[in-house]
Amino acid sequence: MVPPLALDIDGTLTTASGRIDPRVLELLPEWDAPVVLATGKAFPYPVALAHFLGRAETVVAENGGVVHVGGETAVLGDPEAPRAVVEAFRERGGDPGWGAGDTVNRWRETEVALSLDADEALLREVAAAAGGDVEVVDTGYAYHVKSTGVSKGRGLERVAGALGRAPDEFVAIGDSENDVSTFAVAGESYAVANADDAARAAADVVVADSYMDATAGVLADLRERGE
Template identity: 70%
Template sequence: MVPPLALDIDGTLTTADGRIDPRVFERLPTWDAPVVFATGKAFPYPVALATFLGLPIRVVAENGGVVHADGETSIRANPAAPQAAAEAFLERGGSLGWGTDETVNRWRETEVAAAPDADESLLRSVAASTDDVDLIDTGYAFHLTSPTVSKGDGLRLVAEALELAPDAFVAIGDSENDVSTFDVVGRSYAVANADQAATTAADVVLEESFADGTMAVLDTLHTAANR
């Protein structure tokens, strides 16, 4: 049988220009094992993706800050410290960088995201000034988040709800926020466009980038399961 999957979204299920690869809609609905979306995106995004794929909603969102499995949503971090850090960043002349687009942070419940062209040095200075905030660079955003949560811990909760061991999962990702997921699963893959943290932590670094890499892994797993 094919293994359950823990899949990042941005850079992993997308094309180079940020669109969901259409093959995702062909392959994942027929995957004969649980699929968990583990992402830095706000909770509604992976919920919508699972819904439109016709999959059960199994989600680790906001880098582990929000987890949904077995019909229940768990808010696992207090947003007060990340929000205070974001306010301090703005007071010191920083900009979150999204312009008038409020959708990036509108539905976030445990963290604050800044655009990838935001002032990184200032963000890191602000985050370093408190023990209650971590800064995660996913390549698509800087996340001011709680150090008490991670994608890996979130996946453990989903696996428990599914009565599966975390090491039963195969994970695919592209960023430093996927390292904690790679640490708890049985096998991990970094797509070729992954950052150094992800490629160092992964069991396998793929030759293919973005969703091409993910599709290659799914092909390999499917072939192995049907031998």
């Protein structure tokens, strides 16, 4: 039997150019165990991906700020503190970097994501001044201003409990600092070769391949092991 999965999206199910790799549509629909899409993206993105995969919408979004499992949604992050930090950042002359048509944050419920072109030092200074309830996480795709009390790992624990599973039954695959908490609670964890230093240090295995090449290889190994 194959194990349940906790999969990051960007950098893990994508190509180097950021597109969903077509192998996702071949490998995941038939995976005979729960698949949790655990991402820093806003809630609608992983829900849409699960929908097009024909899978249950089992989702940890916004770095754990929103969890959806069994048809029920839990909003776990506090949106007010991150938004206040970003407003203070703007007042200090900071630019979130997305321009007027900001679709990155339009559907985001619990955190704010800023472009990697934003002034990171100023953003972290403003966040630190707000106290210990807010943190900045660099996912390699954006700077996420989020509540310290939520994480992908805690989201996975919540999903696992709702599914009647233990978190350590899951195999996690990811590429970024925000996957470290997932790796900590999963039973087995893999960082793809393009992963940042934090993810590489936290993973049980660092795969030689990058992006979906790495993920496809791990899935093939897991399937062979389960036969």
